[in-house]
Amino acid sequence: xxxxxxxACSRSxxxxxxxxxxxxxxxxxxxxxxxxxxxLAIDEVVANxxxxxxxxxxxxxxxxxxxxxxxxxxxxxxxHGNTIYLPGPHxxxxxxxxxxxxxxxxxxxxxxxxxxxxxxxxxxxxxxxCHLSKHxx
Amino acid sequence: MKVTAQPSAxxxxxxxxxxxxxxxxxxxxxxLAKPDILEYRKVLVDCAKLSYISSAGLGVFISHLQxxxxxxxxxxxxxxxxxxxxxxxxxxxxxxMTIVPSATEAEAA
Numbered sequence: 001x002x003x004x005x006x007x008a009c010s011r012s013x014x015x016x017x018x019x020x021x022x023x024x025x026x027x028x029x030x031x032x033x034x035x036x037x038x039x040l041a042i043d044e045v046v047a048n049x050x051x052x053x054x055x056x057x058x059x060x061x062x063x064x065x066x067x068x069x070x071x072x073x074x075x076x077x078x079x080h081g082n083t084i085y086l087p088g089p090h091x092x093x094x095x096x097x098x099x100x101x102x103x104x105x106x107x108x109x110x111x112x113x114x115x116x117x118x119x120x121x122x123x124x125x126x127x128x129x130c131h132l133s134k135h136x137x
Numbered sequence: 138m139k140v141t142a143q144p145s146a147x148x149x150x151x152x153x154x155x156x157x158x159x160x161x162x163x164x165x166x167x168x169l170a171k172p173d174i175l176e177y178r179k180v181l182v183d184c185a186k187l188s189y190i191s192s193a194g195l196g197v198f199i200s201h202l203q204x205x206x207x208x209x210x211x212x213x214x215x216x217x218x219x220x221x222x223x224x225x226x227x228x229x230x231x232x233x234m235t236i237v238p239s240a241t242e243a244e245a246a
Contacts, residue, residue: 104196
């Protein structure tokens with residue numbers, strides 16, 4: 001079972017990331033909604049790294065690692081770009097304001113924080129790493 | 138992601154097929170940004186074949202909602218898969234948008 005994936009920083013690779021996560025989880029007999037929630041959380045973090053940390057520079061790359069043991073899923077997303085990307089403290093968005101303002105963005109990390117049990121961003125050398133975890137009954 | 142537009146009298150039905158993410162959201166954004174969409178009374182979004190939505194996809198709908206409301210165009214989602222509806226629910230968007238189970242209810246909304 002493939003548990004690691006490297007992609008270049010292009011949003012065209014997001015489909016590949018989602019397919020990789022779905023395939024990894026496909027033998028775990030998890031409900032479809034639960035699988036989708038994990039896929040979504042990883043997709044959001046990867047999209048942020050690609051778009052906001054790396055400016056869609058396809059010469060940069062990300063490494064994903066998945067580990068599922070004793071009903072605990074651990075995900076590591078390592079950005080090999082040279083920009084440190086550490087999202088600030090999470091704030092709950094006011095969606096009525098977003099609608100009035102016609103805002104397109106600003107909900108991705110809210111989803112990630114609501115979907116996963118633990119969300120951590122930290123530095124490793126000159127790079128940023130995101131660790132996500134979730135207990136899956 | 139494929140978006141098919143089916144006009145019928147005062148209603149435009151948009152049929153979404155595929156996965157709506159940060160890569161494909163532009164396709165939907167282009168469709169919703171067309172000026173003549175505001176000439177319809179209702180825009181119905183058929184989500185039966187929408188198998189995934191990320192915040193980028195939700196953001197496209199949110200960014201056009203006020204414009205639709207100002208023009209008195211009702212935006213109604215129907216036939217939404219449970220896993221997709223769950224994403225709207227997690228953010229509380231199910232309370233801010235009109236989501237109904239079927240085409241019949243969408244037409245009556």
